[in-house]
Amino acid sequence: MSIETTHTLVVGAGQAGIAMSEHLRADGIEHVVLEKDRVAESWRTARWDSLVANGPAWHDRFPNLEYPKSGPDEFPPKEEVVDYFTHYAQRIDAPIRTGVEVTSCERLHGRPGFRVETSLGALEVRNVVAATGAFQVPVIPKLVPEDTDIAQLHSHDYRNPDQLGEGAVLVVGAGSSGTQIADELNRAGRTVYLSIGPHDRPPRAYRGRDNVWWLGVLGKWDAATPPGGAEHVTIAVSGARGGETIDFRRMAGHGITLLGRTDRFEDGVMHFNPDLATNIARGDANYLSLLDEADAYVLRNELDLPEEIEAREIGPDPDCMTKQILELDLAEAGIGTILWATGYENDYGWLKVDNALDEAGRPNHRRGVSEEPGIYFLGLPWQSRRGSSFIWGVWHDAKYISDHIAKLDGYLSYRPTAHGDSE
Template identity: 40%
Template sequence: MRSGDETMPEAANESVPHHAVVVVGGGQAGLSISYYLKARGLDHVVFEKDVAMGAWSKQRWDNFCLVTPNWQCQLPGHPYEGPEPDGFMKKDEIIAYLDAFKRKVDAPLREGVAVKRVKARAGGGFEVTTSAGTVTADQVVATSGGYHTPIIPRLAERLPASIHQLHSEQYRNAQSLPQGAVLVVGSGQSGAQIAEDLHLAGRTVHLAVGDAPRCARFYRGKDVVTWLAEMGYYDMPVERHPLREGVRDNTNHYVTGRDGGRDIDLRKFATEGMKLYGLLDGLDGTTLTFAPTLKSALAEADRVYNGINAAIDKHIAEKGIAAPPPSVYEPVWEPEADPVALDLAAEGITSIIWCIGFQPDFRWLDAPVFNGAGHPQHYRGVTQVPGVYFLGLPWLHTWGSGRFSGIDRDARYVADRIEELAKGETMPLKAAG
C-alpha cells in the first residue's frame, strides 16, 4: 500500500495497523486526552503534523505572555508550581512548562504525521489516512483546535507590493518589520497586544479597532480573573451562558500580562500618539476606508469593562468582603470624529499586520458532525456520531475549555465517554452545541 493511499477497501485488512483511539493533534488538548487514555489503559496514538505544542513557539511573538495568571495553568497532573502563581509566564516559560508536560505524559506520539482524511468504515470504526500511511481506529478525537486558516481579506491582494503584509501568527517583533509606520488590523487579544508591543518599541502605530470588549487587569485589590473565578464564572457551562452557543463566536476581552499585568486602554494609547480607526471597509488606490464605528466601539468596550467591575462590586457587597473602594472608568480621550480614510503613502505605512483571526478547517473529517458554518456540533465534545469527539475548542464546555485552565476537566469527561463506548456502554447525548 502506498503512503497516503485513500483507496484502501473498507474491509478489514490485517496489514493495516489498528488503534482503539486515534487522536488528531499534539497540542495541549491532544496530550491531555492521552494522559487520561493512558490512565485507563486504552490503546491510542497521537498524530501531530508538526511537532507537539509547536504553535506556542511558531505562532507567538517574542514578547508574548499569558493574559491569565499562572495559577490557572492546570494541565492534567501538571499544575503550575513556579514561584509566581499570580504572575504571567512569558513565551519561553510557557514553552518550558509545556515541554515538561510533554515529558510527563510520554504520549504515544507520532510527530510529522498529518491526518489527511478520517471516514467511517462499513464494518464499524474509522479509516484514518495519514501522510505516513493508513490506520484504522474504533474512535477518533479531534484535538487540533479551531484556529487553522489565517483570515486575510481579499482587498489585501490589491495593496501596493511595497507594503509588507503578515498575519498575527507571523509577527515576531518590531525590529523584524521594515522601517516606517505600521497598521494593525483588529483589536482582539492578539491585535491589541501586538499594537502595544509596537507602540512600546517606539513605532508609529495605526490600529483598526473592531468590536472586541475589554476588562480591567486588577480591580479592588485583586486580579479580575481571580474575582471571576471566585464568582464561579469559569465553571459556567455554555448552556447556562446568556448567549448559549453564541458565546463561542465572541471575541476575547483584551488585556495584558506584560510587565506584571495591566489594562490595555486604547484611549490612553491615542493620547500617546497611536492613531485609531473603526472597522476596515475598503480600499481605493493607496487609501483605506473605514466604517464610522470607532466611537461606538470604544464606548462599548468601556461599557463591558465597567459592567464586569460592577458585577465584582455586587459580589463583594453580597459576600461582605473587605476590599478597596469601587471605581468607574472615565474615558481619557475621545475622538473628535470617526476617521473614515487612511492614505498609506501619506502616513508612511510600510507594514500591515492582519489580526482578524482564523477559520476552522476540518475538511479532513468526513462525518456529519458540522453545522452550516463548518463548526462542530457537540455536547461537551461528544458528537452525535458514536466514536467522534472534539477537544480543545473555545467554550467546548466552559470558558476555560480552550485554555490551560479547563482542558483537564474536558479531557477527563471525553475519556470517560471513550471508555464507556469501548466497553459497550452508552450515555445519551444531552444536546448538540
C-alpha cells in the same frame, strides 16, 4: 501488509492533545497521539517573541502541575509554556508521535471504526479525537490586493518589530493579539494605527484579585455558549509587563491613532466605519459592569478586599475618538505594513465522514461529542463553557470526552446472559 490498529487516535499534541492523552490513560483506553510538527508547536512558532500567557501561572495551567519558574501571580512567557507542555507529556508518558501528519479519515465499511491515512501509513481505530484546537488557519480579509506595495501579514506570523519593513503600521483587530502587538510596535518607536471593532474589555485585576479570579467566583467561566454569534466577541486583555488593563484612551495618549472597524479598501484608501466611539463606549460598559458585579460580591460576602475607586475613572476621549478618521490614504500616511489580527478558521479537510461537520465545515458536536459516532472534537472555543479554550478548561473538556468513550465502551462490551444460565 498489516495495518496498525489502536482504540483511539488523538490528532494534535498541543494542550488539547496532551490533556486528552492523560485522561485516556487514566481510563485505561489504548491510544496514540499524532502531531505533524512538535509538541506544543503553536506556542513555539505561531506566537510573537514577547508573548506571555494571558492568565497568571496559578490559574492558566493543568490542575496537576505548577509552572517550575514563574510564581503564582506571574504570567509565564511562551518558552516556559512550551517547556511546561513538553514536560507534562513526558510526565504522563503520552504516546505521542511527532512529525506525522494525518491526511484523511474515513469510516470503515461493514464494521465499526475508521481508517486514518497519515504521512507514515494507515491506521484503523475505533475513535478519533480532533484535538487541533482553535488556531488552525490564519484569516486575512480579502480587502487589499496582494500586488500592492504594502506588506501584509497575520499576527500568526508576527515575531517582533524588527521583522517589519520601514514605515507606519496599520493593525487591524483589537483583541488580545492586536492590542499587545500595537502597543509593542508603538513602544519600539513605530507609528501605529489601530482599527477597533466591538469588544469586551475586562479589568486585568480589581480590588487585589486578577480577572480570572473574578470570573471564577462570579460563575462566568461556566457560562454556556451565548446565542447569536456573541461567542465570537473579541476580548481585549493582556498579561504583558506583569498584566495590565487594556485602556484604548491611554494607548491613544501614548501616540497610537485609533480607528473604527475596517470596512473596505479602494484606490489606495482604507475606509473605516464611524463606530470607534461606540465600540469603545460598549467596551467601557462591559468593564464597568464587571466592577459592579465584583463590588456586589464583596459586599454580599463581607470580604476584606480594598476598595479601588480609581479603577472607575475613565479618561477624556482623545482627538481620534472625537474626530474620527473615516478614510486613510495609506501611502500618504506612510503605512508600509498592514498587520491583520483577525483570528483563525478551522480546517478539517482531512475529516471525510458524514455528520461530523456542518455545511460551513464547522464541527457538529455537543460538548465535543460529534453527531458522527466515534468522532470527537477538543480545544474549541465555548466547547462546553466559556473556559473551554483555556489551558485549564481544555483539561476538563478532555475528561468529559474520555469518560464518554469509556462509558460507551462499557455498553459495547455488554453481553446478555444466556437464558437459563442463572438457573
